[in-house]
Amino acid sequence: MTVEDQVRDIVAKITRVDKSIITRQSTFKEIKADSLDVVQALVAVEETFGIEIPDEEAQKFQNFGDFVSYVESRVAQEEKV
Amino acid sequence: MSLDGKLALVTGSGRGIGRAIALKLASQGVDIIVNFFRHRDSAEQTAKDIESLGVKAEVIRANVGDPAKIDEMFDMISNKFGRLDILISNAASGVGRPVVDIDVKAWEWTMDINARALLLCAQRAAKLMEGRGGKIVSISSLGSRFVLPNYTVVGVSKAALEALTRYLAIELAPQNICVNTVAASAVETEALKFYFKEGLVKDNRQVTPAGRMVIPEDVANIVAFLCSEEAFMIRGQTIIVDGGTSVGLFALAGK
Numbered sequence: 571m572t573v574e575d576q577v578r579d580i581v582a583k584i585t586r587v588d589k590s591i592i593t594r595q596s597t598f599k600e601i602k603a604d605s606l607d608v609v610q611a612l613v614a615v616e617e618t619f620g621i622e623i624p625d626e627e628a629q630k631f632q633n634f635g636d637f638v639s640y641v642e643s644r645v646a647q648e649e650k651v
Numbered sequence: 652m653s654l655d656g657k658l659a660l661v662t663g664s665g666r667g668i669g670r671a672i673a674l675k676l677a678s679q680g681v682d683i684i685v686n687f688f689r690h691r692d693s694a695e696q697t698a699k700d701i702e703s704l705g706v707k708a709e710v711i712r713a714n715v716g717d718p719a720k721i722d723e724m725f726d727m728i729s730n731k732f733g734r735l736d737i738l739i740s741n742a743a744s745g746v747g748r749p750v751v752d753i754d755v756k757a758w759e760w761t762m763d764i765n766a767r768a769l770l771l772c773a774q775r776a777a778k779l780m781e782g783r784g785g786k787i788v789s790i791s792s793l794g795s796r797f798v799l800p801n802y803t804v805v806g807v808s809k810a811a812l813e814a815l816t817r818y819l820a821i822e823l824a825p826q827n828i829c830v831n832t833v834a835a836s837a838v839e840t841e842a843l844k845f846y847f848k849e850g851l852v853k854d855n856r857q858v859t860p861a862g863r864m865v866i867p868e869d870v871a872n873i874v875a876f877l878c879s880e881e882a883f884m885i886r887g888q889t890i891i892v893d894g895g896t897s898v899g900l901f902a903l904a905g906k
């Protein structure tokens with residue numbers, strides 16, 4: 571499973587929306603994610619990939635795609651180390 | 652009132668009231684373990700500011716709503732220091748919603764971080780205080796006994812925290828551990844500035860007999876006192892720091 575698929579599964583499970591509606595362009599509002607959903611998704615993604623996503627970075631995510639891109643770049647970094 | 656050479660864990664001390672408590676204790680010679688959750692930069696900055704007061708600081712990330720993370724944090728403290736003198740349970744989170752919109756997720760999130768964390772941290776801390784005694788202080792709010800709009804879950808979690816404080820105070824007394832809570836009214840922090848802007852909290856100076864808002868240092872001063880030997884006979888109490896607001900029935904008074 572790609573990073574994107576894994577993140578999508580996590581977000582869909584937390585927000586209880588069908589994962590087929592979550593595209594890279596979807597905003598958190600469109601996915602019906604409130605601030606608690608967002609924090610819980612961040613925590614679940616952190617634990618799945620063994621990374622830390624500081625709030626300062628998370629604040630910058632405009633949509634699901636930004637979130638996925640950030641996780642992808644962090645996972646790639648981890649693999650290099 | 653020197654606490655020289657003691658070691659304290661302050662949960663959620665990267666910013667806000669926790670940071671003020673950490674700095675106050677540090678200024679009295681206490682080495683500080685700075686716990687944070689989402690804001691590492693703030694925690695690192697607080698640690699630097701603590702070190703500039705001439706004591707040691709250690710930064711630990713842990714979500715105190717997660718029992719496994721609490722265990723990891725205490726395992727680290729146990730391995731690295733093998734002791735703890737002071738536990739300040741300050742970290743809090745919450746979901747502001749009307750009663751009818753509170754779901755299980757919002758309830759559990761808030762209760763786990765605000766109330767259960769005190770229980771789990773106190774259990775682990777008591778072990779590290781064995782044979783040396785210690786102090787446990789948590790931070791509550793007026794919402795535990797008074798109703799504030801959209802504050803239900805947090806208010807309930809704080810009521811649980813205050814009740815738990817009484818039980819801990821009695822059951823840990825034989826181990827020479829003093830347990831108390833400090834409850835504040837609205838405190839001037841970054842979080843509050845946000846609530847002001849959103850119109851969720853009003854400027855409460857008119858209803859504060861002391862004439863100004865409570866600031867984080869007001870809370871920190873009382874916490875430090877409760878950590879001192881002078882406070883030895885205060886057990887299981889909730890000390891209110893609100894400039895007198897809660898003793899007046901301001902809701903009934905005309906403008």
Ligand SMILES: NC(=O)c1ccc[n+]([C@@H]2O[C@H](COP(=O)([O-])OP(=O)(O)OC[C@H]3O[C@@H](n4cnc5c(N)ncnc54)[C@H](OP(=O)(O)O)[C@@H]3O)[C@@H](O)[C@H]2O)c1
Pocket residue numbers: 662663664665666667668669686687688689690691713714715716740741742743744764790791792793834835836837838839840841842843
């Ligand atoms: N401000 C007020 O008006 C007021 C009034 C009465 C009582 N209080 C109480 O005072 C305490 C501190 O409040 P504050 O206003 O300083 O809070 P704040 O500015 O909202 O900051 C919350 C603090 O708690 C930490 N935190 C949140 N969730 C956490 C978790 N799951 N695990 C570990 N740390 C976590 C945060 O760390 P990160 O930033 O790293 O996530 C941050 O340091 C709380 O218990 C609050 O209920 C506040």
